[in-house]
Structures are given as structure tokens and as C-alpha cells.
Amino acid sequence: MISNYLGRETWLHRMPAGAKLAALAILSVVILPVDDWRALVAALAGVVLLYASLGKEAFKRLAMIRSFAVLLAIIAALHLLAGTWQEAVAAVARLVMMILLADLVSMTTTMQAMMAALTPVLTLLRPFGLNPRKLSLAVSLAIRFIPVLSANWEARSEAWRARTGRRPSFRLLGPFIADTFRIADHVAEALDARGVARSRRGGREWG
Amino acid sequence: METRDLVRIALFAAIIGALGLLPKFDLPVAGGVPITLQSLGIMLAGVALGARNGALAVLLFIFLVALGAPILAGGRGGLGVFYGPSAGFILGFVPAAFVAGLVMSRLEDVPIIPAAIIASLIGGIGVMYLFGVPFLAWKADMTFVQALLACMAFVPGDMLKAIAVGFIADAASRAVPKAIAGRG
Numbered sequence: 255m256i257s258n259y260l261g262r263e264t265w266l267h268r269m270p271a272g273a274k275l276a277a278l279a280i281l282s283v284v285i286l287p288v289d290d291w292r293a294l295v296a297a298l299a300g301v302v303l304l305y306a307s308l309g310k311e312a313f314k315r316l317a318m319i320r321s322f323a324v325l326l327a328i329i330a331a332l333h334l335l336a337g338t339w340q341e342a343v344a345a346v347a348r349l350v351m352m353i354l355l356a357d358l359v360s361m362t363t364t365m366q367a368m369m370a371a372l373t374p375v376l377t378l379l380r381p382f383g384l385n386p387r388k389l390s391l392a393v394s395l396a397i398r399f400i401p402v403l404s405a406n407w408e409a410r411s412e413a414w415r416a417r418t419g420r421r422p423s424f425r426l427l428g429p430f431i432a433d434t435f436r437i438a439d440h441v442a443e444a445l446d447a448r449g450v451a452r453s454r455r456g457g458r459e460w461g
Numbered sequence: 462m463e464t465r466d467l468v469r470i471a472l473f474a475a476i477i478g479a480l481g482l483l484p485k486f487d488l489p490v491a492g493g494v495p496i497t498l499q500s501l502g503i504m505l506a507g508v509a510l511g512a513r514n515g516a517l518a519v520l521l522f523i524f525l526v527a528l529g530a531p532i533l534a535g536g537r538g539g540l541g542v543f544y545g546p547s548a549g550f551i552l553g554f555v556p557a558a559f560v561a562g563l564v565m566s567r568l569e570d571v572p573i574i575p576a577a578i579i580a581s582l583i584g585g586i587g588v589m590y591l592f593g594v595p596f597l598a599w600k601a602d603m604t605f606v607q608a609l610l611a612c613m614a615f616v617p618g619d620m621l622k623a624i625a626v627g628f629i630a631d632a633a634s635r636a637v638p639k640a641i642a643g644r645g
Contacts, residue, residue: 258531259477259549271503282544308581321535325546328611336607343631345602352544360529360539368528388467392521393528395471403472403479424625427498431505433636434472442468450464 258318258361264308266362269370272361282352286317298351304358318357319350369393382384391450393440396425462638466514473510473518474525477502478532486517499534501622501629503554504585507561508630516559523551549596560584566643573644577630581623586616595614 260267266274290293305313319326326346333342363371369390376386406431411422481499507515522532531538533551542551561584568576590612598608632639 259529278540290490318537318541321537322545326613329546329603330605332601332607332611336604342601348545349546349600353541355541356544357539357541360541360568363529365528366529376545388462389521389524392467392474393525396474396521396525397530399472400478400530402484403475404482408478422631425632427625427629429636431476431509431629431633432636432640434476435469435633435640437595438469438472439465441472442463442465445468446464456514 257313258357259364260310260312260315260361262309264312265360266308266358269362271359271367274363275368275371278356278359281355285348287350288348289344291340291347294347294351298347298354301351301354301358305354312361315357315361316354318351322349322353358411365397369417377452381449399437402437406430415420466563467547469510470518471521473502473515474521477506477519477522478525481532482536482581498586498622499625500554500589500619501511503558504561504581504623504626505629507558507563507584508565508580508626509633510558510562510640511566512559512562516555516641517533519554519558523592525556526551527530542565546597546600548595548600550589550593553592555583556592557589560588562642565641569643573634573641574627574631576627578623578627582620583627585623585626586619589619590616 285294285297288297302316305316324350330342330346332440333339333345360368374385375387376384380386398428407426410426410430414422416421477499480502484588501518506518509515510518524537526533526542527540529645533542542548547552552608561580564580564583567578568579571579594600594608594612595605597603598605603611629643634644
């Protein structure tokens with residue numbers, strides 16, 4: 255699956271995932287009370303430099319912020335209407351900076367490394383009924399099935415287009431959901447037959 | 462937890478992801494206004510899997526996004542979205558699915574189409590905005606009313622999705638017995 259992970263290794267890739275997550279958490283707490291627009295714009299410039307330090311490909315990823323453009327424009331407009339331009343700049347700069355910083359962590363950390371860094375935290379949730387092994391099985395299943403279900407949907411909408419000449423309708427969703435449940439039950443039977451996710455009845459203990 | 466529940470939760474998280482990746486979509490009543498279907502997936506999770514498992518499916522979906530999977534509507538993913546102004550809606554996905562499931566089980570005696578529509582309106586719109594709007598106000602230094610205004614543009618589309626959920630749930634439950642939690 256395509257992700258926003260940056261293929262070419264940079265110095266930030268080599269930092270441990272846990273350290274990056276901790277740095278992000280600390281920075282987000284530090285940045286929150288800052289209201290001075292000049293300080294926030296300066297910090298944003300710093301983040302842009304950080305992107306630049308990772309090479310051209312990373313720098314291009316700054317464009318990801320475009321997916322927030324509409325919402326950011328609305329926020330800026332409401333601030334301009336109700337307050338001063340300084341407030342508008344501060345609000346937008348703070349948001350953009352934190353989004354970019356957080357994306358930087360995701361861009362330089364694989365999903366596996368992220369999962370591994372989170373495992374100690376997840377283990378703490380055991381008393382609340384969370385089973386890390388079941389979680390990782392569920393994560394693998396979901397990741398595996400997103401492309402499968404997308405392809406299944408594509409086939410349905412192709413057929414729909416061929417028959418009606420129109421764009422796919424929401425009416426295709428009912429059978430699509432039903433089909434997914436059928437697949438789910440087959441997968442569950444297969445897992446049970448192999449004793450993979452068994453919780454109580456004999457075999458390995460999962461629950 | 463039964464294996465069957467675990468797999469249904471995982472595959473529903475995959476459905477929500479797949480729905481976000483779909484290109485835009487025509488709803489007949491929307492006059493051809495294209496909308497994305499991720500929030501429809503959230504409503505459907507609660508309606509189809511029930512409160513607990515629906516919320517778990519959504520939680521799993523959000524966990525995948527946090528791990529870096531680009532499966533939010535528009536192909537976004539990673540930690541950045543949780544720092545965005547609309548993160549409250551993403552976090553609100555979980556209680557939204559939970560409440561939709563709860564309402565659905567309360568409406569046991571109501572036919573499936575109206576029950577699913579009401580559950581989606583209360584959970585998928587009411588609860589979702591209850592989390593999304595104050596969070597937006599906080600993140601963007603706006604007043605509650607300003608934040609509410611900024612979100613108004615999305616309400617009509619969400620209402621259409623809630624209505625669609627009613628018909629989708631009905632079609633799914635007729636195709637597969639027990640597709641909808643507590644029914645059939």
C-alpha cells in the first residue's frame with residue numbers, strides 16, 4: 255500500500271521511533287500556549303528548514319498541507335472577521351506547524367517501527383482487556399483487506415458502469431457490505447481451523 | 462472474543478478505509494454533488510456491528526491511520542491529521558459509532574430502514590459534531606458559534622449519508638442473515 259513514508263533514508267529515519275514520538279508529544283505541549291504570531295511564524299520557518307534538511311523529496315511533501323487548505327482558509331477568514339490579522343496568522347501558523355511536524359514523524363518511521371514503539375504502551379492497557387496479540391492480528395487483517403475490498407468495489411462499479419453508463423450509485427454498497435461479511439466469516443472459519451485466533455477452546459491461549 | 466467478531470471488526474475497519482479511498486460518488490438526491498463516504502462507513506459500523514464492536518472497528522481504523530496508513534478520505538494518514546483542526550471529528554468517530562449502535566439496539570422493534578437512519582443521525586451527526594465542533598473551536602482559537610458555522614457546509618451531505626445507511630443496512634441484512642447486529 256502507498257503510504258506517506260519516505261523511501262530514501264535520511265538522518266531522521268535513523269532516530270528511534272519512540273524518541274520521535276516523545277519529541278512530538280513534548281513539542282505539541284510546548285507550542286500550545288504560544289500566542290505571539292512572530293514566534294509561531296519563526297517556528298514554522300524552522301519546521302520548513304527541517305523538511306529542507308531531509309532532501310528534495312521530503313521538501314516536496316510540504317505540499318501535503320494542501321488537503322487542509324479549505325479548512326485553514328475558513329479559519330483564517332473567521333479570525334479576520336472577528337479579530338485581528340495577527341490572530342489569524344498565529345492560528346494558522348500553529349496548526350500548519352504541528353501538522354507538518356507530526357507528518358515528519360510518519361514520513362520517517364515505518365508502520366512496523368511505529369507499532370513496535372507503541373507495544374509497551376499497549377501492554378499497559380492489558381488490564382483494560384486489550385490483548386496486544388489480537389490487536390496485531392486485527393491490524394494485519396485490516397491492512398491486508400483494504401486493497402482486496404477496494405478491488406472488489408472496483409469490479410462492482412465497473413460492472414455498474416458497463417450496464418448503466420452512469421457513475422456508481424450508493425445502491426452498490428448494500429451487496430458490497432453483505433459480501434464483505436461473507437468474506438469475514440470465511441476468514442474466521444479459516445483462522446479457527448488453523449487454531450490461529452482461538453481464545454478458549456484448547457490450543458494456544460490468546461484471551 | 463469470538464474469532465468471528467475479531468475478523469468482522471478488522472474487515473469493517475478495512476471497509477471504512479476502502480470507502481475513504483473511493484473516488485467521489487453520486488448520491489441521487491444530492492443533485493450530483495460528489496461526497497466522500499468515510500463518515501458513512503462510521504455510521505454503518507455502529508449500525509451493523511453494534512455499539513461495542515462498531516466502536517472497536519472504528520478505533521482500529523484510527524489506529525491504522527496513526528500508524529501511518531493513508532486511508533483517511535483523500536488519502537491522508539499519519540500523525541499529522543491528529544494535529545489538524547478537524548481531528549475532533551476523527552476522534553469523534555469512535556463515540557459516533559458507539560452511539561449509533563446503541564440507538565440501533567434500542568430501536569429493536571422499529572423496521573430496519575428508519576431505525577438505521579435515526580441511529581445514523583444521532584450517532585453519525587449529533588455525536589460526531591458534539592466532538593468535532595468544540596475541538597475545532599479550541600484548535601483554531603474560534604468561538605463555538607464560529608466553529609459551528611464553519612462546519613455547516615458538511616451537514617447536508619452527512620444527512621444524505623445517514624439516509625443512505627438506512628437503505629444499505631436493509632439491503633445487507635436481506636443478503637446476509639445476521640449482517641446487522643441483533644437482527645435477522
